[in-house]
Amino acid sequence: MSKLSGLGKSYWGEVIGILRSIIPVYDKVNRAISLGKDSEYRHRGIQGRIFPGNTVLDAGSGYGNMSQVALREAQGNANIVMYDPIPEMLMNARAYLGATAFLSTGIFEYMPFRDGTFDAILCGYSLRDAIYLSQAIAEMYRVLKDGGRLIIVDLGKPDCRVTRAMVSFYLKYILGILAFAAAGKAGLKFRTLYGTYLRWPKNSELYAMLRDKFSRIEFDKPMMGGAIIVAAYK
Numbered sequence: 001m002s003k004l005s006g007l008g009k010s011y012w013g014e015v016i017g018i019l020r021s022i023i024p025v026y027d028k029v030n031r032a033i034s035l036g037k038d039s040e041y042r043h044r045g046i047q048g049r050i051f052p053g054n055t056v057l058d059a060g061s062g063y064g065n066m067s068q069v070a071l072r073e074a075q076g077n078a079n080i081v082m083y084d085p086i087p088e089m090l091m092n093a094r095a096y097l098g099a100t101a102f103l104s105t106g107i108f109e110y111m112p113f114r115d116g117t118f119d120a121i122l123c124g125y126s127l128r129d130a131i132y133l134s135q136a137i138a139e140m141y142r143v144l145k146d147g148g149r150l151i152i153v154d155l156g157k158p159d160c161r162v163t164r165a166m167v168s169f170y171l172k173y174i175l176g177i178l179a180f181a182a183a184g185k186a187g188l189k190f191r192t193l194y195g196t197y198l199r200w201p202k203n204s205e206l207y208a209m210l211r212d213k214f215s216r217i218e219f220d221k222p223m224m225g226g227a228i229i230v231a232a233y234k
Contacts, residue, residue: 006133007199015129018192020086025183027063029190030125032182033175037227042069042124044220045153045229052077054119058101059083059108059140060126064093066153067101070122081118083111108136113143120149128154128200134209141213141234150214150232155193157202158225164202167226171197203228 007015022029030038042065050056050073058067061082071078080101084090090103106112108130121140130136140150155171158164171194179187201209203225210217214232221228 005199005201006130006136007196009131011195011199012129012131015192015196016085018189019129020088022183022186022189023086023088023092025186026089027065029179029182029187032178032187033190033193037223038125039065041153041222041227041229042066045124045151045231046070046073046122048073049149049151049231050074050078050120055079055081055117057081057083057113057118057121057143059121059123060085060129061093061122062089062124062126064101066122066124066151067093070120081113107131109139111139111143115142116145116148117143118148119145120151123150123152123154125154127152128196133201137209137213144234146234148234150210150230150234152228152230152232154228155197155200156221156223156225156228157197157200157206158221159202159204160225163224163226166224168194168197170226206230 046069050070052074054074056070056078058080061067061084064082067080067082081104082090082093082101083104085107087105090105109132121144158167176188176191179190203221207217207219210232214234216233218231
């Protein structure tokens with residue numbers, strides 16, 4: 001696995017174009033293809049790790065689903081920065097969160113924030129779309145305060161070959177059926193998720209990449225490792 005594993009510039013551009021085109025059905029299809037588990041896993045990742053007064057970066061924020069959970073966990077008292085490469089996605093997020101979050105656009109690999117800015121960084125189903133994964137992790141480490149937490153909720157890539165094959169089969173064949181049922185032809189564009197999964201490291205490889213930077217890793221693997229809930233502490 002390359003130290004710069006990720007989508008690469010060319011495929012990243014293709015994925016971003018698809019994400020931009022599915023904004024109207026994004027939330028609905030995510031719920032369907034996660035079998036209704038997306039909200040549960042966001043809550044499990046954030047619970048007990050966000051506190052009142054925290055400054056939080058929602059990296060790859062999309063509609064702001066992670067931000068909403070974080071605000072509830074902080075009892076409405078958190079400074080949220082929603083950060084996404086797609087401005088149109090941020091505009092939709094504004095409709096959900098009103099004026100309670102600061103909006104910023106950019107990529108994971110070059111963040112316009114000072115060292116040690118954030119108490120926590122949230123990556124809800126977004127880190128998999130990094131152009132260069134190790135560079136993205138290093139940049140998130142940089143902008144975290146000492147003792148800060150990187151919270152990742154995403155697809156998992158099991159180390160067990162059999163389980164990995166089952167997850168691959170679901171993403172390649174079943175996902176498209178569920179996405180079409182949820183949103184018609186627009187939902188079929190979600191099949192690009194399989195391509196991002198192919199470029200995603202196995203769970204043990206991701207753990208090693210995080211361990212290279214962070215002092216402590218909590219790595220939960222529900223659905224037989226087909227999903228991951230991670231907290232990495234600086």
